[in-house]
Amino acid sequence: MNEVKDALRSIEQNYKLFLQQQFTFIGALQHTRENAHDMIRPVASISQVQSYMDHHCNNSTDRRILNTFLNICNDLSKLCQKLESVQPHNSITNDILESCKVLLSHSNDLSSIRAKYPHDVVNHLSCNEAKNHFGGVVSLIPIVLDCIREWITHTEKLSREVLQNVSGGNALSEKSAPQGAPDRAVISQTAPSVHLEVQTSANKKDNVQVQGNKHIWKKHLNDTKSHSGKRNKSPWKPPGRHAF
Numbered sequence: 001m002n003e004v005k006d007a008l009r010s011i012e013q014n015y016k017l018f019l020q021q022q023f024t025f026i027g028a029l030q031h032t033r034e035n036a037h038d039m040i041r042p043v044a045s046i047s048q049v050q051s052y053m054d055h056h057c058n059n060s061t062d063r064r065i066l067n068t069f070l071n072i073c074n075d076l077s078k079l080c081q082k083l084e085s086v087q088p089h090n091s092i093t094n095d096i097l098e099s100c101k102v103l104l105s106h107s108n109d110l111s112s113i114r115a116k117y118p119h120d121v122v123n124h125l126s127c128n129e130a131k132n133h134f135g136g137v138v139s140l141i142p143i144v145l146d147c148i149r150e151w152i153t154h155t156e157k158l159s160r161e162v163l164q165n166v167s168g169g170n171a172l173s174e175k176s177a178p179q180g181a182p183d184r185a186v187i188s189q190t191a192p193s194v195h196l197e198v199q200t201s202a203n204k205k206d207n208v209q210v211q212g213n214k215h216i217w218k219k220h221l222n223d224t225k226s227h228s229g230k231r232n233k234s235p236w237k238p239p240g241r242h243a244f
Contacts, residue, residue: 001156004082005198008148011075015141022124025069026134028062029086029210043137044111046073046104077136079108088158096151100144112138116237 003004018025030050031044043049080100091098102108113119114135119142122130129135 007079015071021065024065028065031062032056042111042133044109047106072141088162093154096147099119100147103144110140113139115139
């Protein structure tokens with residue numbers, strides 16, 4: 001983008017110098033039109049100016065100013081080609097760039113275009129010159145410059161939006177990453193607790209089983225003692241009587 005802005009500033013500087021010589025430019029067009037016997041139709045295309053300079057220009061002053069106009073148009077065309085490779089872009093920037101390319105086409109009819117305020121190039125012409133002969137050709141460069149400035153404005157805005165979206169996505173990712181850690185902590189804490197509960201439950205079952213076994217063993221021991229006592233006890237005899 002910086003390269004684009006530098007190229008635009010260079011073209012704007014050349015155009016300021018050209019603008020100071022607008023009357024010389026109109027005079028050169030007038031002379032070459034007379035030499036070409038082409039006084040009726042308006043100067044309506046870049047190719048028409050090129051033809052005047054190549055075939056009907058008789059002095060160096062006229063050639064120089066006409067060549068300056070053509071060079072600025074050529075520099076604008078090269079800049080438009082450079083803009084095509086600049087990212088990002090959308091439908092708005094594409095439409096602006098397409099308009100510039102159409103305007104700078106050598107065969108494009110310029111007779112109906114007019115540069116408006118704050119440009120005053122048309123105001124420096126007489127009513128007849130502005131309406132019927134030179135109004136379009138003097139409006140070409142300022143209109144294209146405005147379009148390129150608008151293109152730069154939209155592209156820079158689009159670039160900022162893209163950067164904000166990328167930054168927002170990264171921030172969201174950073175926020176999402178730590179949120180997983182507590183979840184994992186909860187899971188890791190829950191798992192031992194579940195294991196502990198299972199182990200505790202198992203221990204309770206074992207205790208119950210041991211206590212049950214002890215109870216059964218004690219009962220068995222008591223029963224055994226009872227049976228052994230019954231076997232060792234002598235039969236009951238009535239007092240005073242003895243069996244023979």
